[in-house]
Amino acid sequence: MINSAVKPFAVKGYRQGQFVDVSEADISGKWAVFFFYPADFTFVCPTELGDLADHYAELQSRGVEVYSVSTDTHFTHKAWHESSETIGKIDYTMLGDPTGTLTRNFGVMREAEGLAERASFIIDPQGIVQAMEITAEGIGRDAAELLRRVKAAQYVASNPGEVCPAKWKEGEATLAPSFDLVGKI
Template sequence: MALINTNIKPFNANAFKNGEFIEVSDADLQGKWSIFFFYPADFTFVCPTELGDVADHYAELQARGVEVYSVSTDTHFTHKAWHDSSETIGKIQYTMVGDPTGQITRNFDVMREDQGLADRATFIVDPDGVIQAMEITAEGIGRDAQDLLRKVKAAQYVASHPGEVCPAKWKEGEATLAPSLDLVGKI
C-alpha cells in the first residue's frame, strides 16, 4: 500500500459521462489534477450518497482544474442504467469509469479479491500522474466531499509553494508552515 508519491499505472477503460459512452486512459490525466473515487458497487446504499456528495462539489473541483473519475467494477452500461434511474446519481456530470476486469482497481491496490469489488477509496493525483493523497475506509463509512476538496486545495498549495506544508485542519487562506530547524520542538 505504499502508493503515495508513485505514478499511476497505465489503463484504458470504457466510461459513462454526460449521456455518452467514452474511452478514458491514463493519457487523459496528463497535465491535470485528478481524483479517483473508488466504490464497491452501483445500486447500493452508501455509494450513492458519496457519489452525490462529490457531484455537489464537482463545479468547484473543475474550477480548480480537477477532473473526477468514479470507479467501480461494474460496467459502463450499468453506470448508465444507474444514472438514468436514480435522482442522486442522475446529477453526476463527472466520468463514471467501468472496471469489470478489475485492472484499474488492482492498479490502485484496492480490489477485494474475494468479492471482485473495489474498496471505498479515494486518490488525489497530480498533473504528472503522481499520487499525492489517498483515503480508504471500511464498507460502512462514507466519505466527505468537502474534506476531499480541502485535501485537494492543500495538495495544490503545497505543489505550488515549495518549502511550505499545510498543518492539520488547514483551510485555504490560513497560515502554513515552513519546516526548519527553528520550528523543531516549537509546535
C-alpha cells in the same frame, strides 16, 4: 501508493449521456481524483457519489477532473444514472472496470468479492499520487474533506518549502519547516 505513478490503464466510462474511453493519457498534465466505490445500485455509494457531484463544479474550477470507479460496466453506470435522481445529477465520468485492472492498479480490489474498496486518490499533473483515503464498507466519505485535501495538495505543489498543518483551510497560515521550528510547534 503515495508518491507512486499511476499505472497505464484503458477503460470505458459513462459521462453526460455518452460512452467514453479513458486512459492514463487523459489525466496527464491535470489534477485528478479517482473515487473508487464497491458497486452501483447500493446504499452508501449513491450518498457519496451525490455528495461528490455537489462539489464537482468547485473541483473543476480548480482544474481537477473527477473519475468515479467501480467494477460495474459503463452500461450499468448508464442505467443507474438514468434511474436514480441522486446519480442523475452526476456530471463527472463514471468509469467501468469489470476486469478489475484499474482497481488492482490502485491496490484497492477486494479479490474474494471482485469489488473495489471505498477509496479516494488525489493525483497531481505529473500522474503521481499525492493523497489517498480508504474506509471500511459502511463508512461513507465526505467530499468537502476531499476538496480540502485537494486544495492543500495544490497549495503545497505551488509553494515549495511550505506545508499545510492539521485542519488547514485555504487562506490560513502554513508552515515553512526549518531547524528553528523543531520543538516549537
